[in-house]
Structure formats: C-alpha cells, structure tokens
Amino acid sequence: MRIPALLSTLLAVLLLASTGCEDDGGNGPGGPSADGGTTGSGEPLPGLKSISVEPADQALLIEAGKTPASLTYKAIGTFDSGGTRDITTLVRFSVENGFIGGFSGSTFTTYKSQGGVTTISALAGSVRGTTQVSVKLQASVKDPASTSLPEDPAGPFAGPPSDTRKPDFVYPNDGVLMPPNMRGAELHFLPGSGNTLFELSFQNAVTDLKVYLRCTQPLNGGCIYRPDDATWLWLTQTNRGGEPVSITLRGTNDTGAQVGTSTPLSVSFARDDLTGGLYYWTTSNGSAIMRFDFSSASQLTGEKFAGPEVANGECIGCHALSRDGKKLVAEANGQNSGRLVLMDVASKTLLVPYNAGASSPDKSIFESWNPDGSQYVGVYADSGATDFNLMLFDGNNGKKAQSLTGTGSSTSPVSHPDWSADGQKIAFVRMGVKGTNQRFGKGAIQMVSRTDSGWSAPVTLAPAVDGKNRYYPAISPDNSFLLFNESTCPSGTSGTDCNADSDPSARLFAVKADAGAPLIELARANAPGKRDTGTTNLTSSFPKWAPFLYQRTREPNSRLQWFTFSSSRRYGLRNPLPGGDENPNGTLLWIAAVDPDKVALGEDPSYPALVLPFQDITTSNHIAQWTKEIVPVIR
Numbered sequence: 001m002r003i004p005a006l007l008s009t010l011l012a013v014l015l016l017a018s019t020g021c022e023d024d025g026g027n028g029p030g031g032p033s034a035d036g037g038t039t040g041s042g043e044p045l046p047g048l049k050s051i052s053v054e055p056a057d058q059a060l061l062i063e064a065g066k067t068p069a070s071l072t073y074k075a076i077g078t079f080d081s082g083g084t085r086d087i088t089t090l091v092r093f094s095v096e097n098g099f100i101g102g103f104s105g106s107t108f109t110t111y112k113s114q115g116g117v118t119t120i121s122a123l124a125g126s127v128r129g130t131t132q133v134s135v136k137l138q139a140s141v142k143d144p145a146s147t148s149l150p151e152d153p154a155g156p157f158a159g160p161p162s163d164t165r166k167p168d169f170v171y172p173n174d175g176v177l178m179p180p181n182m183r184g185a186e187l188h189f190l191p192g193s194g195n196t197l198f199e200l201s202f203q204n205a206v207t208d209l210k211v212y213l214r215c216t217q218p219l220n221g222g223c224i225y226r227p228d229d230a231t232w233l234w235l236t237q238t239n240r241g242g243e244p245v246s247i248t249l250r251g252t253n254d255t256g257a258q259v260g261t262s263t264p265l266s267v268s269f270a271r272d273d274l275t276g277g278l279y280y281w282t283t284s285n286g287s288a289i290m291r292f293d294f295s296s297a298s299q300l301t302g303e304k305f306a307g308p309e310v311a312n313g314e315c316i317g318c319h320a321l322s323r324d325g326k327k328l329v330a331e332a333n334g335q336n337s338g339r340l341v342l343m344d345v346a347s348k349t350l351l352v353p354y355n356a357g358a359s360s361p362d363k364s365i366f367e368s369w370n371p372d373g374s375q376y377v378g379v380y381a382d383s384g385a386t387d388f389n390l391m392l393f394d395g396n397n398g399k400k401a402q403s404l405t406g407t408g409s410s411t412s413p414v415s416h417p418d419w420s421a422d423g424q425k426i427a428f429v430r431m432g433v434k435g436t437n438q439r440f441g442k443g444a445i446q447m448v449s450r451t452d453s454g455w456s457a458p459v460t461l462a463p464a465v466d467g468k469n470r471y472y473p474a475i476s477p478d479n480s481f482l483l484f485n486e487s488t489c490p491s492g493t494s495g496t497d498c499n500a501d502s503d504p505s506a507r508l509f510a511v512k513a514d515a516g517a518p519l520i521e522l523a524r525a526n527a528p529g530k531r532d533t534g535t536t537n538l539t540s541s542f543p544k545w546a547p548f549l550y551q552r553t554r555e556p557n558s559r560l561q562w563f564t565f566s567s568s569r570r571y572g573l574r575n576p577l578p579g580g581d582e583n584p585n586g587t588l589l590w591i592a593a594v595d596p597d598k599v600a601l602g603e604d605p606s607y608p609a610l611v612l613p614f615q616d617i618t619t620s621n622h623i624a625q626w627t628k629e630i631v632p633v634i635r
Contacts, residue, residue, distance in 0.1 A: 042092030044125025047080040051091065051129025053122050058131075062110050064139035064209070064234050068101070070109045075122040075129060091122040091129075097554075099237060100135055110135050113230075115206040115238040117554075136206050137238045143213035144228050150197070153212035156256030157199055165192040165260025167249040170222060170530040171572025173608035175244075175266050177552075177593040179274035179562070180236040184300060184613030187225045187247070188572030191215055192260040195251030200225065203246045207238055222573040241271025241554045270560055270593065272550040277325055277630035278564065279305065280589055281317050281623040282616060289319055289330065290621075292614050293630040294546075301614050305633075306330070311341050311354050318366055318623055322373035323421070323547060325627035327351070327395060329367050329376055335438040336383040338363030342398045345631045352398050361398020364391065365437040368419040368426075375401065377426055381413035382436045388413035390428055390448070404448060404455050415440060415500075418482075420475040421547065424450045425513060427473035427482055432464040433494040439501050441494025443471040445484050447513060459515045462486075466493050470509075471500040474543045477561055481512045481599045483522070483543040502583035504537040508565060508606070510599050518602050525592040525606035531570040539568040539587055547628050552595065561594045564612065566622035571611050577620050586620030588612075 053073055060069040077087040093103045097118035101110035108120065115137030122129045142149050150156065171188035178185060191198070202209040211231060215223035227235065239245055249262040279291045280302070288307035293299050308315055311332040319330035328343045332354065340361045342351045352361050363385075364378030374395045381388050388408040392401050408414035408430065415437045417428040425447055432442025445462035448455045462470045462484060473484040487503035489495050497503055508522040526540050543565045552560040568585035570576060577586030590609040598605035615621045 041090060042123045042125070043090070045077060045079075045087065045090060045127075048077050048087075048124055048127050049080055050078045051087070051122050051124065051127055052076045052078070053120055053129045053131040056131045057133075059134045059136065060110060061136050061138055062112060062115065064137050064141075065113050065230070068110045068112050069135070070107055071133070072107045073120065073122070073131075074106065075124075077124070077127075087124065091124045094121045094123065095119070095133075096121070108133065113137075113234055113237075116240075116242060117206060134206055136208060137234055138208040139234060140210045141212070141231065143211050143216070143225070145216045145226075146212070146214040147216075149212055149214065150254060153197065154199070154210075156197055156252050156254060157250055157259050159252060159256040159259045162258035162260050165195055165251050165258050167192040167195065167198065167251045167260060167262045168530075169247070169249065169262060169265045172265075172267070172610045173527060173529055175268075175524070175608050176610055177268045177270060177560075177607040178236075178610065179272075179294075179591075180240040180269045181273040181294065182610075182613070183229075183232065184226065185232070185610070186572070186613065187227075187265075188219075188222055189225070189249055189262070190222045192251040194253055195260065196253045197251070198223075199250040201248045201250070202235055203248070204239070204243050206242060207235065207245055209234060219573045220575065224573060236269050239269045241552070242269070244268045270550060270552055271554060271558075272560070274546060274550075274562055274591075276547050277321075277627045278612075279319060279321055279328070279625045279627070280615070280621055281319065282621045283586075283619045287315050287317075289316065289328075290615070291630060292612075295629065299614070302616070306341075306343070306348070310343065310348075310350065311339075316341055319625060320367040320369060320376065321345075321625050321627040322369040322376075322395065323371055323628055324373055325629045325631040327369070327373055329361075329364075329369075329378075329398070331365055335365065335436045338365055338380050338382055340364060340367075340398060346634050348633050351396060362391075362393060362400045364393065366416055367393075368417050369395065370419050371421060371423045377417045377419050379408075379414050379417055379428070379437055381408075381415065381431070381434070381440075385413070390414055390417055390426060407446075407448060407458055413437070413440075415443070416472045418473050418475050420479045421477050422479045425475060425479065426455075427461070427475050427513075429471045429473065429500075430458070430464070435494075435499065439496075439499040440471075441469055441489075441499060442466070443469050443500060445470050445473050445482065445511070447473075447482075461511050461513065461515065461517065462509070462519055469494070469498045469500055469503070472542050474545055474563065475513065476594075476596060477545050477547055477549050478559075478596055479513065480596065481510055483508060483510055483545075483563060485509070485541050485543070486519075496582050499582075502539060502580065502587075503541065504539050504568070504583055504585075506539050506541040508540050508543055510594075510605060512599060520599065520602060520604060522592070522594075522606035523604050525565075525594075525609050527608060529570055529572065531572060539566065539583060539585070540590075541566045541587070542622060542624070544624050544626055547626050552593075559596050561596055562591060563594060564589055564591050564624040564626070565609075566590070566624070567609070571617060574617065577618075579620070587622045588617060589615055589621050589624050
C-alpha cells in the first residue's frame with residue numbers, strides 16, 4: 001500500500017508554510033477539523049431518509065494569495081413521513097479536501113492559495129448528503145526572476161497575431177504526469193523571432209494563472225523557466241489529482257507590435273506526493289553513491305552518501321538497498337572482482353570488514369533484498385566463478401546461504417536479479433551469450449516463485465531472441481508485472497552496443513508475471529523529446545520502482561506507480577553529457593508514471609518521462625535504487 005496520508009499531509013503543510021502561502025483567516029472561527037469539517041452534533045435524526053445540500057454544485061473564484069471566498073450551505077432533510085424540513089443546525093458539515101477550505105458552522109470558506117474540486121457533506125448519524133464545489137484559482141503575476149518588466153505587462157499582448165513570433169515548448173513532452181512535490185521542475189522553450197516579453201498561461205476549470213517573464217536563463221537558442229515556490233504551489237496543489245492543465249506561451253516585444261502563441265502543452269499532476277528514498281551512482285564527487293529523500297520538505301539536491309573511502313579507496317558502484325533503508329550492499333572495484341561492501345546505513349559502518357584481497361562477504365555482482373532485509377539474492381559469473389545460479393546471501397554477514405540450482409549454468413549464467421516486494425518471486429536474466437554479469441548477450445527474462453518446498457523451476461517471461469538482448473527486470477510494487485530492457489544488435493546476437501551495459505538502442509518494456517504474456521513497449525516513456533530531433537536510440541535503461549502504490553486522481557480506484565531509469569536523451573535545451581567507451585553520451589536519471597491496470601489490458605501503461613531535477617546535471621548519473629525511507633546517518 002502507499003505511504004500513509006499523514007506524511008503526505010505533513011509535507012504539504014510544510015511546503016505551504018515555507019513559502020508564506022498558508023491562510024491566516026480563511027479557516028473561520030475555530031478552524032476546520034482534520035477532514036475540513038467543524039464539530040457539530042451530527043447525531044441521528046429519527047425517521048431521516050436523506051439529506052440534500054443547497055446550493056448544489058457551486059463554483060467559487062479566488063484571487064491567489066489575496067481574499068478567500070465563502071459560501072453558506074443549507075441542509076434539507078427528507079423523512080419517512082414524506083415531509084421535509086431544514087436541518088442545517090443539526091448536521092455536521094465537512095469538506096473532503098481540507099486543503100481547499102473548511103467550515104465554521106454551515107459556512108464554507110476557502111483558503112487563499114489553492115483551488116480545486118471537492119465534495120461537501122452534511123452528516124446526521126449514518127445519513128449523508130453531498131454536493132460538489134469547484135474553487136477556481138486566479139492570478140496574474142510577474143516572475144520574480146525577471147527584471148525590468150513593464151508596469152502593465154499584459155498591455156503589449158493586445159497586438160495582432162504573428163506566426164514568426166510563435167514560441168515553442170521543447171521540454172517536457174506533451175501529456176507528462178508529474179508528482180505534485182517535484183520541486184525544481186523546468187519549462188524549456190524556443191522564444192520565437194524578436195520576442196523579449198512572454199506571457200505563460202496555465203488554464204483549466206480550476207486554474208487561471210498567468211505569469212509574465214523575460215528570458216532569464218538563455219541556453220542554446222532557447223530559454224529555461226523555473227517557477228518560483230509560490231507559483232509552483234498554487235499550480236500543483238490546486239491540480240493534484242485533477243484534470244490536465246493546458247500551458248500556453250505567448251511572446252511579443254515591449255511595444256507589442258505582434259504576438260505569437262505557442263501550441264499548448266498538456267501537463268497533469270498526480271493526487272499523491274512521491275515518497276521514499278532514492279540512492280544513485282554518479283561520476284561527480286569523485287564517483288559516489290548519492291541519495292535523495294522525496295519525503296523531505298527541505299532537501300533540494302542529492303547528497304553524497306558513500307564513495308571510495310568505504311572500500312579502501314576503490315570505486316564502489318552497483319548497489320542495492322534493503323526496503324526499509326537500513327542496509328546497503330555495493331560492489332567494489334567493478335566487474336571481475338565481486339567484492340562487496342555490506343553496510344549498516346544509520347551508523348555508516350561495515351557489517352563485515354572490507355578486504356580488497358579476499359572474498360568477504362562472499363562474491364556477488366548485482367543484488368536485490370528480500371522484504372525484511374534478512375537476505376539478498378546475488379549472482380556471480382565473472383573471474384573465478386563456480387556457481388552460476390541465483391544465490392541467496394545472509395543479509396548480516398554476506399555469506400552464501402543457498403544456491404537455487406537449475407537457474408543458471410556455466411555456459412548460460414544468470415544476472416540482474418530482482419526480488420519482489422511480497423517476497424514470492426525473483427526475476428532474473430538468463431544469458432544466451434555468456435559474458436560477465438555486467439556485459440553479456442541474448443538475454444531472456446525468467447522468474448522463479450516460492451513454493452511450500454522452496455523455489456519453483458524457472459519460467460520464461462521474455463524469451464531469448466536472435467539480434468536482441470533482454471535484461472534488467474524490475475518487478476512492480478503490486479507484484480503483478482515487470483519492466484525490463486530490450487536492446488537491438490545491428491548485426492549478429494551480441495556486441496558492445498547490445499551487451500546490457502550502455503546500449504544506445506535500449507528501450508523499456510512491460511510484461512505480466514505470467515508465462516506467455518504479451519510484451520508491451522512503453523512507447524510514451526521511450527519517446528524522444530523535440531531536441532532529440534527524431535533520434536530513438538536514447539539508452540533508456542535500468543528501470544527501478546518507487547516502493548509504494550499511489551493514487552492518480554481523486555477516484556479511489558485510480559492506481560499509479562512511478563519508476564526511474566537512466567537515459568542519454570536530451571534534457572530539453574541542454575547538450576548531451578559526455579559518455580564513455582561504449583556510448584558517446586552520458587545518462588541522467590528520468591522518472592515516469594505507469595497505470596498498472598493498463599498492463600492487464602495489453603496497453604502501453606506509461607506516461608512521458610521527465611528529468612529528476614535534484615541530480616547534478618553536469619555529470620552522468622545512473623543505477624537508481626529505491627527504499628521506503630532514507631535512514632538518517634548517526635553523526
């Protein structure tokens with residue numbers, strides 16, 4: 001299940017308080033209760049059959065940050081006798097979304113800085129009457145980062161239309177879904193000919209927000225706009241779980257000679273905040289494992305967690321975190337080594353001393369933890385390997401406890417294991433062309449399941465295919481399907497461009513956790529941006545799931561899951577990062593949403609991807625691993 005609502009609520013409150021957007025008078029006398037209601041009797045009324053709430057289905061308008069709106073409701077009861085009467089003073093009024101406003105008696109008062117749609121209820125005993133209220137947030141503001149804006153910045157936009165002045169959005173992709181707590185998100189655009197002044201408009205049924213700005217961050221012929229905190233909160237809190245927001249950009253000069261209007265960009269916001277912790281590897285900081293806490297209201301950039309200092313100066317890279325965030329296992333010194341760092345996260349001490357010349361803990365490359373952190377599954381097919389199966393290791397001392405015989409062989413080893421959240425499945429790759437665990441060819445995606453007597457024989461979910469390599473499976477948080485990578489070999493069945501390492505052709509696929517299920521390409525998540533100029537080889541590799549199930553909209557059955565992956569695609573206007581020996585372009589961490597119910601229908605479940613803005617975008621970042629929480633380091 002997803003993170004408790006209290007944590008999401010606390011984060012939203014902290015975010016509002018941190019920007020001075022909290023309301024100081026809209027709560028009404030006594031303020032709302034936790035569900036947006038006021039204390040009232042709400043006692044059962046003899047013979048009451050139903051309640052109607054008047055006025056029904058109202059729309060209110062607020063000027064962001066200025067004056068709240070109020071509306072007084074009436075409750076009319078219908079009784080067994082067939083008669084009706086006013087029971088307003090006897091019911092308890094409440095509002096479903098307490099961030100929009102609250103009740104004092106029968107009067108609903110909005111807050112000043114958040115719109116949206118919510119349900120108003122009047123309750124007497126078990127009898128409830130409801131209606132809807134839509135609160136539209138309206139604002140016209142000047143971007144704080146833009147200097148020397150006209151006193152009336154809207155004035156120049158009265159000029160005639162011009163196609164040559166038409167701005168063009170290049171990031172993010174149209175139709176993207178964002179977590180509402182994704183602070184630091186950017187819009188990238190080409191300004192259009194001769195434009196020096198811009199009007200950025202956010203519109204839907206509950207939003208009428210206009211921002212006037214200059215090109216304050218020019219780059220490669222375009223402009224980057226990052227909303228200030230107040231504007232971002234108005235936009236995201238009003239539209240979390242709501243309808244898409246249509247974003248339009250108009251451009252002109254200060255005299256308003258002509259006006260160009262962009263093609264609209266559609267952006268939506270999930271109902272729930274993204275939570276959990278992310279650990280990832282970076283080439284910055286002298287190469288290190290970084291981490292970021294999505295549940296923090298204050299963290300804005302990734303922080304260094306560990307580097308070569310924990311392994312006698314040797315590089316540490318591929319890593320896995322226990323689901324509770326308390327233990328980390330990471331490889332040291334790259335492929336053909338297999339030596340591990342096994343660490344207690346809170347104390348940042350090694351559970352087993354690291355010895356560069358010995359295999360303690362027992363050797364492994366690529367790991368995944370079981371649900372309670374008592375074991376991890378690992379693989380080792382590199383120099384000196386003797387066991388090519390899936391291996392289970394003790395999570396406290398790193399000693400091999402069990403080999404799952406029949407999962408691999410000396411000619412067809414296993415790699416890339418992933419242990420499901422319920423502990424009942426382990427997905428992995430079976431090599432078709434033997435190599436190291438880091439680089440191999442013609443992989444197939446297989447899975448074993450726990451039985452009363454141990455583990456089942458492997459079943460194949462995505463078979464080996466000539467000219468393809470399938471690798472890096474990741475089991476979804478609801479345990480029903482997997483994501484994996486597929487890369488294409490230009491010729492033959494293996495090569496440096498399809499060896500599961502930095503394959504340019506890598507794409508994301510989904511498959512149900514059932515043998516024979518169809519393979520589904522995540523076409524929207526795989527899609528290039530405008531600045532990729534049609535290039536589809538974008539190295540969309542190494543998917544990993546955020547550990548919770550979320551809700552997409554206010555509808556209780558709308559489900560959502562988030563995953564991260566590495567990609568060399570263009571981050572809007574920014575130039576590609578320098579790569580390495582196998583790929584000329586480096587990678588950044590991207591995130592995309594998935595509707596899990598579409599997988600069962602055989603449909604593309606993905607949304608367009610966006611960059612995680614907290615990472616150092618000047619260096620390559622990849623191998624993102626999630627935990628349910630970031631465990632603080634005891635200093």
